[in-house]
Amino acid sequence: MPIEIANAKPAVSLESNPDDPAYLKIRDLIYGISGIYHSAEKLYLLISRCARRMSVLGAASAAEYLEHLTTRGNRATELRLLLNEITIGETYMFRHPAQLDAMRNVILPQILQLKDAIGLKRLRFWCAGCSTGEEPHTLAMFLLEEREKLLAGWTWDILASDLNDNSLQIARDGIYGEYALRNTSAPLRRKYFKDVGDKKLQANDLLKAQMRFDRINLSDDSKMVFQKGLDVIFCCNVLIYFDLASKRRVVHHFHANLLPGGYLFLGHAESLFQVDDSFRLIHFPGTTAYLKPTAAQGGGKK
Amino acid sequence: MNAQLHSQLQTQIRKLDSISTAPAILKPLLDMLHLPSDDIRVEKVVELVSYDGAIAAQCLRLANSPLFGRGKTETVRSAVMALGLERVRSMLLGLCINRVIPQDKWVIEPDAFWRHSLGCALVTQRMAQKIEYPEPETAYLAGLLHDLGFLVNSVLYTQEFRECLRRASEEHAPLHVIEEQVLGFSHCETGQMLCEHWGLSKSLANAAGCHHDVNLLPTAGPLACLVHLSDLLCRMRYLGYGYEEIMGVDLGGDAAWQALIGTYPALEKMDLVRFTLDIDGAMDQIVATVDSVFGAKRIAAPATT
Numbered sequence: 001m002p003i004e005i006a007n008a009k010p011a012v013s014l015e016s017n018p019d020d021p022a023y024l025k026i027r028d029l030i031y032g033i034s035g036i037y038h039s040a041e042k043l044y045l046l047i048s049r050c051a052r053r054m055s056v057l058g059a060a061s062a063a064e065y066l067e068h069l070t071t072r073g074n075r076a077t078e079l080r081l082l083l084n085e086i087t088i089g090e091t092y093m094f095r096h097p098a099q100l101d102a103m104r105n106v107i108l109p110q111i112l113q114l115k116d117a118i119g120l121k122r123l124r125f126w127c128a129g130c131s132t133g134e135e136p137h138t139l140a141m142f143l144l145e146e147r148e149k150l151l152a153g154w155t156w157d158i159l160a161s162d163l164n165d166n167s168l169q170i171a172r173d174g175i176y177g178e179y180a181l182r183n184t185s186a187p188l189r190r191k192y193f194k195d196v197g198d199k200k201l202q203a204n205d206l207l208k209a210q211m212r213f214d215r216i217n218l219s220d221d222s223k224m225v226f227q228k229g230l231d232v233i234f235c236c237n238v239l240i241y242f243d244l245a246s247k248r249r250v251v252h253h254f255h256a257n258l259l260p261g262g263y264l265f266l267g268h269a270e271s272l273f274q275v276d277d278s279f280r281l282i283h284f285p286g287t288t289a290y291l292k293p294t295a296a297q298g299g300g301k302k
Numbered sequence: 303m304n305a306q307l308h309s310q311l312q313t314q315i316r317k318l319d320s321i322s323t324a325p326a327i328l329k330p331l332l333d334m335l336h337l338p339s340d341d342i343r344v345e346k347v348v349e350l351v352s353y354d355g356a357i358a359a360q361c362l363r364l365a366n367s368p369l370f371g372r373g374k375t376e377t378v379r380s381a382v383m384a385l386g387l388e389r390v391r392s393m394l395l396g397l398c399i400n401r402v403i404p405q406d407k408w409v410i411e412p413d414a415f416w417r418h419s420l421g422c423a424l425v426t427q428r429m430a431q432k433i434e435y436p437e438p439e440t441a442y443l444a445g446l447l448h449d450l451g452f453l454v455n456s457v458l459y460t461q462e463f464r465e466c467l468r469r470a471s472e473e474h475a476p477l478h479v480i481e482e483q484v485l486g487f488s489h490c491e492t493g494q495m496l497c498e499h500w501g502l503s504k505s506l507a508n509a510a511g512c513h514h515d516v517n518l519l520p521t522a523g524p525l526a527c528l529v530h531l532s533d534l535l536c537r538m539r540y541l542g543y544g545y546e547e548i549m550g551v552d553l554g555g556d557a558a559w560q561a562l563i564g565t566y567p568a569l570e571k572m573d574l575v576r577f578t579l580d581i582d583g584a585m586d587q588i589v590a591t592v593d594s595v596f597g598a599k600r601i602a603a604p605a606t607t
Contacts, residue, residue, distance in 0.1 A: 037576045041583030105474075105548040271575035281574055282550040283538040288575060291552070298555060 022062035034240030094183035098286030123156040129238030133171025136160035140210035161216035174203030237267035260294040414544030421541040425532035433566035451493025471545035527558035
């Protein structure tokens with residue numbers, strides 16, 4: 001599954017009229033279905049994604065394309081194809097430093113304190129819908145870098161799952177090119193990767209040992225109920241593929257999977273508004289996450 | 303704050319008038335700030351802008367900047383029309399205040415101060431619109447003026463306030479908390495006093511005075527609550543005081559949010575993730591405006607009129 005919202009400026013020149021109100025309807029439709037929201041300033045991204053699908057379909061206007069998405073027989077397929085366009089694009093490691101800062105500065109210190117109090121010195125992380133593995137590799141490096149500082153005396157495991165076998169195999173192999181490593185500093189490359197030629201690096205044994213990969217279907221209730229005792233779940237731009245009822249079910253599972261005081265990270269444009277109100281939205285500098293509050297943090301709604 | 307400190311501060315704030323030379327347009331401008339924007343006459347604004355050559359030049363420069371994508375604007379009147387009354391009003395206030403504070407007295411970087419103030423103004427206004435608060439214009443002003451106390455502290459307590467900022471940056475802590483520790487009061491109290499001294503409305507003064515006080519907020523009225531929430535949101539979107547604060551903010555669980563929701567149930571319908579994305583988009587515009595108007599190094603320091 002692609003896990004990042006494509007963020008590049010459109011390379012194609014647009015014949016479509018950006019002021020066409022039909023685009024706002026498409027925007028609201030995508031928001032309603034996937035939870036991905038394009039603000040006025042980011043509408044051009046949506047328009048360029050629509051433009052690609054419109055040229056494939058031969059749709060002459062945004063209004064006609066809206067019909068493809070809402071009233072025509074192919075609407076379910078077309079919505080999925082548009083979502084694929086919206087979330088297309090490879091991702092790379094250390095793409096969201098604000099998430100890691102929030103982990104280092106606020107989230108982990110909070111969780112360590114809670115677990116220290118009950119004498120637990122182990123942390124559990126889950127990258128649900130990890131695609132080709134950039135996210136768990138980032139998390140693993142981040143934790144290893146903290147092992148003599150914040151995490152001295154702690155152990156952890158990272159479960160990384162996806163539905164797509166091909167993606168999982170790439171993640172297990174841990175071989176990445178320049179694009180995936182563009183934000184990974186030279187010292188980290190030296191420490192956690194080995195050169196495998198052809199301008200590619202492969203995760204070394206230390207890095208690989210941090211992660212356990214598994215094929216998990218998030219809609220499979222029987223598997224979901226067994227994920228227990230998690231501290232932080234990352235599930236970025238995965239739930240956009242689910243309808244509201246399934247999304248609710250998955251988020252409900254996540255809530256049960258997390259320990260009180262645990263956090264859920266979603267993609268930066270994803271919202272649980274009107275999906276689930278058992279989590280609390282927390283703003284950190286430059287990012288947001290959902291907290292499963294402990295009783296002391298005012299569990300439930302305030 | 304005890305009564306003695308309060309009266310000491312009031313005396314100090316009165317001294318501000320003699321320390322700094324306020325531009326002649328500040329008083330009529332402050333009077334104008336009270337009017338709903340529909341009641342503001344373009345001619346009156348054009349007159350105020352034209353009164354001060356340096357301000358008129360700034361106005362023309364901004365109207366001609368790529369931000370507004372207009373053709374050549376050569377008269378003050380067309381510049382005011384191009385920018386819109388609201389933006390001109392904020393800009394005038396900003397330029398006036400920039401002159402009230404002597405250049406060597408700024409403690410917080412002027413760019414950071416204006417980005418935060420304008421950001422907060424915009425967020426307060428948009429939040430007010432979302433919850434159907436009847437006076438979004440006043441909300442904008444409340445956001446714009448909520449941190450005036452920083453200016454008072456910069457001028458009257460320069461050394462101590464500089465120490466507050468240093469410690470707050472070092473500890474990544476909220477500035478008002480450190481102000482309380484170092485000064486015994488914060489920019490909230492001095493901001494409220496300056497608002498009162500300038501004759502601004504009680505609700506604006508109150509918003510400046512209560513925007514960090516979670517104990518006062520539940521009874522401080524909707525403006526103070528809106529400003530409090532907007533201030534937090536701005537600080538979490540890199541529009542703070544120029545340093546990174548380490549904290550997580552639960553806006554939905556905040557006392558101000560809870561206080562507002564009783565009177566403005568529309569708040570329940572606000573998707574905060576979506577609102578944040580909208581704000582992020584608008585911030586780029588704010589940063590560009592601040593850079594072109596208030597950019598500290600680019601502001602000529604003309605002799606006051």
